[in-house]
Amino acid sequence: MPMPPHNRRASRAVVATLGAVGLIALATAPAAFADETASELVVGGVAPIDGVKPGSTFDVPVTVANKGTGAAEKVWVYYAVTRGLDFEEVPSNCRTQYVRPYDEMPERWTVACAFDQAAEPGVVYTPERPLRVKALDRALNDELRLRVGEDDPGVDDNGTPPVTGTAPAVKLVESQAGAEGSVRVVDVPVTSVNTADFQVTGAALKGSVGETLPMKVEFTNAGPAWVMTKLGEPSARIMVAPPAGTSVVKAPGFCRAKGEAYDCGTSERALYEDGRETYDFKLKIDKRVAHAKGSVVLGTEARPSDPDKTNDQADITLDVTGGGSTGSTGGSGNAGGSGGSAGGSSSTGGDGTTTTTGGAGTTSTGGSLAETGSSALPITGMAAAAVVTGAGVLVIMRRRRAQSLN
Structure with a gap:
């Protein structure tokens, strides 16, 4: 309920007055208070x-x-x-x-x-x-x-x-x-006398090198009992280890880095039956690692009310699709090789763009239309400018020669 505004200076005056009256009353009748x-x-x-x-x-x-x-x-x-x-x-x-x-x-x-x-x-x-x-x-x-x-x-x-x-x-x-x-x-x-079955759920990830994708893992109290811990004590700890070849771009608020893994807690000290805690990560796939696999594991704290340990750990799998790492060029990337030959080389990047390098310049196929236009227009403009400049030079030279003859 909002409090009404008041005059702070007037309030202090009232308090001072009441305090003085109280002191007078105590001084005049101490026996009455002592007998109460x-x-x-x-x-x-x-x-x-x-x-x-x-x-x-x-x-x-x-x-x-x-x-x-x-x-x-x-x-x-x-x-x-x-x-x-x-x-x-x-x-x-x-x-x-x-x-x-x-x-x-x-x-x-x-x-x-x-x-x-x-x-x-x-x-x-x-x-x-x-x-x-x-x-x-x-x-x-x-x-x-x-x-x-x-x-x-x-x-x-x-x-x-x-x-x-x-x-x-x-x-x-x-x-x-x-x-x-x-x-x-x-x-x-x-x-x-009851049990509370703590469980974790992993994730199955799929993406290409360079891609950032969401990863969601879960902790669940499958019951039948709810769990309440004392103030200041962690209710449960969950260790999340991302697959090799990935890096964490964003971690949940209840998780902190601990080596190559993340130590995650819970948002409440009370874990209701059938209640769950979801941890949303964002991972970037940095490179392809064969058979890369992460994990979600419950902490090692004692849980006497949770006798089933078979669901205390889950895998995080990763299927990397497409080619190698982002930005890789299959060839050497030199125009025409070391000798400058017009044969050139061709390579395909991680985004599916094919680049062919020859003696006349560079063209791209498989990329966006905007990229193709932006690379072609400057070359055309430069060629036109060169033609105009050359013509102007010839006109000036002829005028100077005519003047010297006269």
């Missing part, structure tokens, strides 16, 4: 969850404690799960929202539950019925976030409109065995 009590809500009770099978469910036994000196008038418990998980029945005192991915954060589902009851200091509470989470078919390495506070956490502007739950409302009850937490926000890893 405050609540401090913390969350706990959840340990890392491991060995979950896709399609199964598990409960979230969260606890809420008040470590402050005063009672909290209201409690909000906020849950968020990444895209491999989802919530089962949601109580009517909670609202759900789907949030799209943004700012390096993957898509997620959230639930915010409001408890209109006081939380007393030193007491540990838990919802009378824990929220239940389901592992989807794409679950693998997911995350559950828990947050607690007295204020409404609000809705995410990048999400869908919130929806109120339909299950019976729940309330907080005192927990006899729940562990008291120490923080307001906690992230809990949830690991499922």
Whole structure:
């Protein structure tokens, strides 16, 4: 939402005035602030969850404690799960929202539950019925976030409109065995028993020497699980080695040269199931190399969730058509040879143009009409100029001779 314009100088004056008033108030009534009590809500009770099978469910036994000196008038418990998980029945005192991915954060589902009851200091509470989470078919390495506070956490502007739950409302009850937490926000890893098959696809190239052509290779997560890596860690590395006899004219933005190959990463740290990353190169064929072949290979980082290694490498083949390298001349290129004989020589270049060199000059066949015209017209013009110049010289010489005789 755009902010309305304001007078910065007037704002500073207001801030200065309020600051002075605040200092006066603190000076006149320090005892009142010292006697004020405050609540401090913390969350706990959840340990890392491991060995979950896709399609199964598990409960979230969260606890809420008040470590402050005063009672909290209201409690909000906020849950968020990444895209491999989802919530089962949601109580009517909670609202759900789907949030799209943004700012390096993957898509997620959230639930915010409001408890209109006081939380007393030193007491540990838990919802009378824990929220239940389901592992989807794409679950693998997911995350559950828990947050607690007295204020409404609000809705995410990048999400869908919130929806109120339909299950019976729940309330907080005192927990006899729940562990008291120490923080307001906690992230809990949830690991499922699943696989994610990483694959690469090569390319079949065809062109002539001197030609620049596109090369597209791909990396795919064939699933069934999605993969999310931690911030700062590469999700996957792909090594692309072009065929011999070629040079890279343009490389993708996520690739950098590493020797004669290119080390490529991914645009997102989250690799969705059936998602793919395409790498578009531009190659120039510099020369013909027999049986030239490049490759696309997955990096050597550990991938315990990818047991199939047969599709971790693919070939890049190159079929060079036509003659030799661009600009090659089959003969010596000398006019008439070393002795200047009129026989001349003939050669065919890489573009199919035939050049014949003889004693009278050079002509081209098989090239463009523009090139043929441009080479013929200057010669004709020069010959005509020579004829006119010669005639002029003869006229001048005759006039001078007539004058000397007179």
